[in-house]
Amino acid sequence: MRRPSPQVAGLLLAAGAGRRFGMPKALVEHRGSLLVESAARVLADGGCAPVYVVVGAAADEVQAKADLGDARVVVNDDWPTGMGSSLRRGLEAVTKQVDTVVDAVVILPVDTPGVTAAAVRRVAGFATPRALAAASYDGVRGHPVLIGRDHWPGVRETAVGDRGARDYLKAHTVAEVPCEDIAVGTDADRPEDLPT
Template sequence: MKTCIILLAAGSSSRLGRPKQLVDFQGKKLIQKAIDEAQKSTADSLVVILGWNPDLIKTGFNSENIPHLINDHWVEGMASSMQSGLRYVMEKENPDQVILMLVDQPFVDSQLLNRLIAEKSKSGKGIVACSYSNTLGVPAIFDQQYFQELLQLKSSEGAKKVILKNRADVFAVDFPLGAGDLDTAEDLIRLENWKT
């Protein structure tokens, strides 16, 4: 089974007031940390989706060696960035499944990504999603049969809509730290405190 990871890093971090992609965590920029974890996983390939101020964000990772693309329509919402990544991998790689991950979930590591891949194979389900804060969400792995549904999402709709709509075909992986994303200054302070 060929697995591609689509790393979404296109947002403007408007609520945080600074680009979350370039926040330092455990000695690395968040975008570089996410790329490193994706590359350490058993997935076959990775593409990074940029949007807001791509030249600035590219300073946070080795853009010469990492496949990335710029979604000019990022401002339309997360669906647009995810779809530009999905179209790209469908054309270039023709994967059997894709993992969607976000740049602002600092606790996602290669072990979790490998677990998503393993559980998908073992469970026979079409989707394996992470469970946190009484909901299901990304990172999540989607079988090829869901690509068209993901391509039909609108503006700010995320992959969660597809996960919840197909609940009977979802295997959930417990990931309480998935709730620790970075949206506000308070989240950043919590992250800083967690490090120390």
């Protein structure tokens, strides 16, 4: 009997104020769409379903302006405390969904416009409830990151400030998935960092 494919959700972290960028990165227009729209589409096109988008800074404006398709919006009122709160809030939302059991979640920050659906699909290919995997670019770990369901409680417990899942991942074995042939994993911290 054939095992069903693992169910992989997408989790887009788009709640920050983008202080170094000068505005919330979710609202940055790049190549004809907002970064939050493009990133949500990358997760969906990479096979993630459902896709959750965590918003915070300018949440009302993001929801009014962005076409997020079928993505489920999660508002993080604690966004000023850092990315960790958005990760916790997003994992809580995925955990509470009742329409399907998710085996793993692929996490993507909104400020990685060089990440492609092909990279998401490649990392998602490692999905099991016990899996930890991350894209790597020329030997440097980056995004997207896949976290299996068994790890969600530990990640939620250690996700504080702007460190997200970093401390948890350092303490565990993570499969590194080379993606430099299909994506660019650089963060866009400032306008000049956006790919042309």
